[in-house]
Amino acid sequence: MGLGDKISNKAEELGGKAKETTGRATDNPDLEAEGQADQASAGLKQAGEKLKDAVKDIKDGFSK
Numbered sequence: 001m002g003l004g005d006k007i008s009n010k011a012e013e014l015g016g017k018a019k020e021t022t023g024r025a026t027d028n029p030d031l032e033a034e035g036q037a038d039q040a041s042a043g044l045k046q047a048g049e050k051l052k053d054a055v056k057d058i059k060d061g062f063s064k
Contacts, residue, residue: 005049013042 016038023032 005045009042009046009049012045013039016040016042 016035019035019038020032021035023029023035
């Protein structure tokens, strides 16, 4: 996973946590749900990038 992707995914996750917390504090269920969705999206992206890295590592292991 590239450093830029890691930073982008982490920023999306943290933004989602902020939205969720703000939504909960202001009793805004829509904002809270949007924050949870942002966090889930970031988590899926991180998992996809980790899978790509694992496949690349396996591929690199066979080529040595």
